[in-house]
Amino acid sequence: MSARLTAPADLRELGRSGGLAAGLVAVLDGLDPAATAPAGVALLPVALLPGSRSPAAAAVPVPHPFAAFEGLALVRFPHSTGGPGLTGGRAAALESVRIGLLSHLLDLAVDRLKERRFGGVPLIDHQLVSAAVADAVIEIELAVAGVSAGASAGAAAGAAAGSVADDGSAGSVRARHERLTGAGWTVTRLFGAAGYLTDHPVRALHLSALAADLWLAPAGPGPEAADPEAADPEEGVR
Amino acid sequence: MVELDERLRALRGAAAETAGELRAHAAALDAAPHDLKPHLGVAAFDLIRRCTTPQRFGGEPLRVGRHAFTTGSSLETLVWMTELAHGDAGMVLAAPGPSLAGILLDQLGDQAQQEYFHRAVARDAVWAFFAVTEPGHGSDAGAMESTLHRTADIHLLNGAKRFIGNGARGEIGVVFARTGSGPLSVRAALVEAADPGFRARELDMVGLRGAALGAIELRDVPVPEDRLLARHLPATRRGLWGAVRVFNTVRPQVAALAVGTGLACLDLVRAERPQAPGLAELAGRLESCRRLVYAAGAALDRDRDDAVLSSAAKVAAVAAARAACRFAVRSLGPAALVDHPLLEKWYRDVGAFEFMEGTSDIQRLHVARAEVRGRTGGRR
Structure with a gap:
């Protein structure tokens, strides 16, 4: 991973302004995707496909x-026997990219909700809609805090202060990604049916979830795997 | 709650027998949702046609043993639809036939209009559209802007519709528009895609691509007086009342599609990780949703306006289907998303159910209002 893009804030900004593909390029920087992808399948930036610069x-x-x-x-990757997947700092870096992307699309959603009306009232002023916006904001803030907590744990373990480091808990990173997937659905819903067309930018949130599903190190046995409800944050996020 | 009797169990079994074929066609349909030719011969399409085309307009009932099934019962529709969606919901929605427009014709059409419509869609490979939603208004049908303007000898239809199932492939259907500004001024018109001024284009969907959503533009589309629906009904029953009735009828069908899709996802887990922790709980949750869907259908069969269980079923089933999909992805690991292309597809599909026939927020409002009015308490 490029040294200049290891700070969570930078990665969030990259996800926000550059999108998922640009963010994945940074997250995967220096890695051999074929050797890393946990099941020999991956969502790759086109820039990293064979025949291009990397x-x-x-x-x-x-x-x-x-x-x-x-x-x-x-x-x-037909010759892959399965790699370790993204763990630790890389998994957290992907999380930051996804947070930035989610923030960007939430901004777009709020702009839309202020403009559109139902029954003569702006959608943003309908309580159930406001609640969904609030839930998305809360999940984003929680995710930023989660990355920060992971970085602190990593720093305490000897990693460079201020960088995204391995907090030693792949399960907690996975759980945070799962919450982001749920929050992504909350934001997707704010666009209504328009967000269900492939020409809408919110398609990126579907791909963001797919990226996490494909790139993260597989889950081991534990509460997340044992209890689907516990790892289904949208159940409580509407 | 509803216990299926021998007749309904026979229907369920007949539908289940055709579901596997739907699943075999599902990936190809997802890749090319506007090319239906390779799929038109599936047995389930024949089942759907038989169960949605009234006998009085040439429909042949579905016969299962000593039982015959035709149109009219919500519960029966939900029984076969859940099983077919267990095969693939996208394929269910790709079936030719009357679909939502047929339900509206049954509510608002006179005898001649019903006959004209049903005989048109009874031909092979004819789809029907039901155009209410507009680009700027989504669920807010009351804000509809499309107009139906009367001239000396004909009505002219103008406006734009979006997110219309079968919108681009439908040959015939109904379009809602305003004749004035008042709440009772919305009317439905029987329209054909070949009419002058009617233009439709496909919309590329994230998932459930078999539904083939389209956008429709209407520019001075001529509508003869005898193509206006509900002329024989009082003003309060002419327009949005009919649309609401259709949505009430279709809402539990969306829930049935969601239940079927959730069950399909669990099939994959059951085949590869039968001991996966949480599998039994999710299976139980989906079974509860199925029961709720059936109960919603039975309630509608008793009273077409008793739709609170339909709303409850849709909210519960959509959430359960999405949970089942996420569970399958987590349980089977990343390879499953490529090794089982239908899992990746179903993961995209389940999102669609949220937006069909009213979002979960709209359904919550329906349920809450019904509770306040005391329409739910008697069931508990």
């Missing part, structure tokens, strides 16, 4: 209806 191992495209619209490709 060649990866041979990758076979898997059809996806809209990944390309975000500069991404779903691929399989």
